[in-house]
Amino acid sequence: MSFLENLVSKLRGEVRFISDKGTLVSYGLTEASGDQAEKQARATLCQFSAACRGFLWKRSEALPDTYTSSRQNQAEKELSKRVQQPGAEVSAGGRAPAGRKELHAAVGPGTEAAEGNRGCALRVPGNCSGLLPPGAARFICKENIVRKEPLQINSLVVIEAMSEKELPGLLILDIGGTYGVQENIVALLKKHFCLITMKEFLENKKEMSKKIQSVFVSECRPTVDQELLESLPNLKVIGNSGVGVDHLNLKMISNFGVKVTNTPHAVADSTADIGMALMLASARRLVEGSQIAISPHTKYFAVDWLGVEVTRATLGIIGMGRIGYKVAQRARAFEMKILYHNRKQRRKEEEQAVGAHYCEKMEDLLQQSDFVMLVVNLTPENHKMIGKKELGLMKPTATLINIGRGALIDQDALVEALQNNVIRAAALDVTYPEPLPRDHPLLKLNNIIITPHIGTATVQAIQMMAEEAIANMLAVLNGQPIPSEVFPK
């Protein structure tokens, strides 16, 4: 458990906002004024510093340099110097401004109160004395600033001493590690949810199961099965990070009264980009070429080592949803002839904008295309939609690209087709399973490129996916219109 998580777990129910840097500040509301308010401030601080006692700062950050009065500035500069020292002890202090309703408390690293502090310094046992920099008090008084622009107070962590409403519980697999949610995404989620990892849930099922109202599914994890659904009585929504939901049993989830959402907007550009990257790489034999260029055995570059051109070739897109259409927009810049097959024909203006021609029958598209790209979600109906027969319809010079799901293709049939040059090549971002067993025959072929399902593996895409998932989940929890809900068939 990190320093902050540990602290927050001790102050459970009292946390309103956390920025994970620097000085801790607690604040709350009191109806009292004058002496009474001061008494309450002291009581709050006692609790707060008791919870903090024993912790060492893992990080050191300067207080923001935003205060004006020279005397206060001096005090804060002094404090900043101390804050810079890693491992400085936590100290605590605060004041309750007479006549004000706000009750503030600040905890900053340092061993003594800085001079110039006008707030009431609180001495706590264990060589911790503290202060509330007056500027900081003024600053955090503006509650809306604290909430809306947390980065402006980048060295403050704000903790509400008297709780309002607790943030809704969000179950995630883990933080960091092989399968866990990345730290920057964790920071985004934490602004709106109280995160509960699978381990924390399993260790304290009784208490945690009541808190969890949502599950964040990233890279298909955690697995949402009947057992999990049965143990989460307050679950309202599963926010899938990604567009494909074939790993979720939508019907079963819906029977529990739980909604499922996905992130079709956030994934579109990065996934279309990987489709283009695979098409270009396969056409120009990029991976093979790179190996030749770096091989210690290479003595010369063969003049008859050739690829094929993407420019002005025919691209057949199977699945003309948001991603398919983005592929078409990109392919247009390569002057490609674009054919597409989709459940529904696009509007004429949309077709004209990218120069796409509709093929009602997939067979027509397969016969005419130099590159066939699969851009559909996996459903029980389209499982192995490309098998021996479909591969046989393709041109022997054609390339098959898959950025949908591995199970759209009959992989045994693909191995045979590639071995016998029924088609020229394949480029797959998705396979089944993922990764393929290391002795799988597809891995032994040289007319294939396989990437490790990286359609959305960009810094930007995973952030946008998390933002879209958060918006979806909050909409469900707040009873607002849901931007991207997925319904069972």
Ligand SMILES: O=C(O)C(=O)CO
């Ligand atoms: O969004 C998804 O489901 C993806 O797999 C993107 O590659």
